[in-house]
Amino acid sequence: MVPNLNRRDFVTATGLAGITALAGCTSLTGGGDGDSGTTRLSWHAGGTGGTYFPLSNEIKQVVEENSDYKLQVQSTGASVENVGSLKSGDADFALIQNDVAYFAKKGTGIDAFKGNAVENLRGVATLYPETITIVTLKDTGITKPADLDGKRINTGDLGSGTQVNAVQILEALGISDYDEQNAGFSTAADQLKNGDIDAAFVVGGWPVGAISDLANTHDAEVVEIKGDNRQKVLDAAPFYAKDTIPGGTYSGMGSKRETVSVQAMIATRSGLESETVEEVTEAIFDNLDGLTIKTKFISKESAQDGMSIELQGGASAYFG
Numbered sequence: 207m208v209p210n211l212n213r214r215d216f217v218t219a220t221g222l223a224g225i226t227a228l229a230g231c232t233s234l235t236g237g238g239d240g241d242s243g244t245t246r247l248s249w250h251a252g253g254t255g256g257t258y259f260p261l262s263n264e265i266k267q268v269v270e271e272n273s274d275y276k277l278q279v280q281s282t283g284a285s286v287e288n289v290g291s292l293k294s295g296d297a298d299f300a301l302i303q304n305d306v307a308y309f310a311k312k313g314t315g316i317d318a319f320k321g322n323a324v325e326n327l328r329g330v331a332t333l334y335p336e337t338i339t340i341v342t343l344k345d346t347g348i349t350k351p352a353d354l355d356g357k358r359i360n361t362g363d364l365g366s367g368t369q370v371n372a373v374q375i376l377e378a379l380g381i382s383d384y385d386e387q388n389a390g391f392s393t394a395a396d397q398l399k400n401g402d403i404d405a406a407f408v409v410g411g412w413p414v415g416a417i418s419d420l421a422n423t424h425d426a427e428v429v430e431i432k433g434d435n436r437q438k439v440l441d442a443a444p445f446y447a448k449d450t451i452p453g454g455t456y457s458g459m460g461s462k463r464e465t466v467s468v469q470a471m472i473a474t475r476s477g478l479e480s481e482t483v484e485e486v487t488e489a490i491f492d493n494l495d496g497l498t499i500k501t502k503f504i505s506k507e508s509a510q511d512g513m514s515i516e517l518q519g520g521a522s523a524y525f526g
Contacts, residue, residue, distance in 0.1 A: 244274050244275070244276055245274065245275050245276070245482070246275070246276045246277075246278055247275055247276070247277050247278070247298040247299065247482070247486070248277075248278050248280065248291075248296065248297050248298045248299070249262055249265070249266065249277045249278065249279050249280070249297070249298065249299045249300065250279075250280050250282045250287075250288045250291050250292075250297040250299070250300040250301070251263075251279055251280065251281060251282060251284075251300075251301055252281070252282060252283070252284035252285075252288075252301060253281060253282075253283070253284060254281050256284070257411070257470070257499065257500065258284060258301045258470070259279070259281055260499060261301070261333075261497070261499045261500060262277075262279045262301060263279050264496070264497050264498065264499055265277070265490055265497070266279050267496065268489060268490055268493050268494075268496040268497065269486055269489045269490060271493070271496065272489040272492070272493050272496075273485050273486065273488075273489040274485075275482070275485070275486055275489070277299075280297075282300075284301075284302070285301075285302040285303045285306040286306060286316065286318055288300035288301065288302050288473070289302060289306065289307070289310045289319075289324055289327060289473070290318075292324070292326070292327055292473060292474065292475045293324045293326060293327065293475070295475065295477060297475075298474060298475070298478055298482075299330070299472060299473070299474050299486070300472075300473050300474075301333075301470060301471070301472060301473075302470075302471060302473050303336065303468055303469070303470060303471070304332060304445040304468055304469040304470075304471045304512050304513065304514040304515075305370070305371070305443070305445040305468045305514065307327060307329065307445070307471060307473055307514050307515045308443065308444065308445045308514035308515060310323070310324040310327055311323060311324060311325075311327050311514075311515045311516075315370060316370075325476075326475045326476040326477060327473060327475065327476075327515060328473065328474050328475060328476050328515065328516060328517060328518035328521070329471060329472075329473055329474075329513050329514070329515045329516065329517050329518065329521065330471070330472040330473060330474050330483065330487055330517070330518060330521040331471065331472050331487065331490075331491070331509035331510070331513075331521065331525070332447075332469040332470070332471040332472075332508070332509055332510065332511055332512050332513055333469065333470045333471060333472065333500065333503065333504050333509075334411065334469070334470050334500040334503035334504060335411065335447065335449045335467035335468070335469055335470075335503060336409055336410060336411055336467055336468045336469065336470060337409070337410065337411060337412050337414075337449050337451060337465060337467045338371055338372075338375065338407065338408075338409050338431075338449075338465055338466050338467055338468070339407070339408050339409075339410075339412070339414065339417065339428055339451070339465060340354075340405055340406070340407055340428065340429040340431070340465070341398070341405065341406055341408060341417055341420065341426055341427070341428055341429070342398070342404060342405040342406075342426070342427050342428075342429055343398055343424055343425055343426055343427065344425040344426070344427050345425065346404045346405070348404060348405055348427075348429055349427075349429070350429065350430070350435075351379045351381065351429060351431060351435050352379075352381070353429075354376070354379075354381050354384060354404075354405055354429070355381050355383055355384065356383050356384065357384055357385070357404040357405060358384070358385040358387060358402070358403040358404045358405075359372070359376070359384045359385065359386060359387065359403065359404065359405050359406065359407070360386075360387040360388065360389055360391075360393075360394040360397060360403050360405070360406035360407065361373060361376075361386055361387070361388060361406075361407050362388065362389075362390070362391075362407055362408075362409070363388060363389060363390050364388040368407055368408065368409045369388065369407075371407065371409060371468065372407035373386075374442055374443060375407075375431070375439050375442070375466075377442070378438045378439045378441070378442035379431075379435055379438060379439070387402075387403050391406060391408040391414070391416045391417075392416050394406035394408070395416050395417075395419065395420045398420065398424070398426075399420070399423075399424060405429065409468065411500075412451050412452075412455050413455050413456065417456055418456060418457070421456040421457040421458055421459070422457050425458060426456065426457075426458065426459075427458075427459070428451060428456070428459060428463040428465070430463050430464050430465060431464065431465045431466055432464035432465075436448065436464065436465075436466060439466050440466065443514075444512075444513075444514045445468055445469070445512055445514035446466045446467070446468065446512065447466065447467055447468075447469055447511045447512035448464075448466060448467075448511075449464075449465050449466055449467035450462050450463070450464050450465070451463040451464075451465065467512075468512065469511065469512040469513075471512075471513070471514075472490075473515075474518050474520075474521070475518075476518065478518070478520075479520070480518065480519035480520035480523065481520060482520065483518045483519070483520025483521055484519075484520035484521070484523045484524050485520075486520075487520060487521050487524045487525075488524055491506045491509065491524070494506075506525070509525065510525060
């Protein structure tokens, strides 16, 4: 069973009602903007220092150049807050993590959603992977997941999404005997250097700076999740997808490393007109050449990989 833990983007114990109230004070949605035949839609992104915000602004430009819609992109606290905005109707579209979407729809996994399922949450498309990396040092002798049994493992900050993913993956791989440590990865990297832990989980798009720094000064290694082990993880929850870290991403790792990932995704709400969702989706995915961020990953063909919730009718119509 997935533990009742907070998402890494919003780790304080905030109720969804509070998040929704906050969203209601800051967002605009729907309605004309003064231009004949043009409708304004509210698109909630993330912090200005992350990937969600600049990518959303590129999507805004693509949509406005290829449809009759205008997008109002808003900086937010990302996934959990964005779900609250979609629930209240203060957002029409938002970028969120696909595991957060799953927990929100099921009313489980994260404190803000426990017993408070977001019934109107709908999926549009997955975009790019947030890679789950198990990192160790070569002198630990850990070369495969089974070697983690009995070891000291940093699973991420207590109550974080990384911890949720790590515990679930270890369970799927049949690893139950381990000494769990909880800290962010910068601390975990120091723990690895000092020999205080044997391995650590980190979730983020590669290359992860802390792993790069570790690999530049120590003989680091990524423990692959591949073959039958990867299938066990994929079977454990619908929000996991296959992922590969290319060779040369980290110093001393010349060959690729197979693993899994969660996905950044576009979400919407059931109350939005399906025709609107279909037209916005078409504007984005028929004009991907207008994007410059994460273009290696975003495609129409991969847009349902790791989709963890029911599609909105308009998205379903577009993707067939």
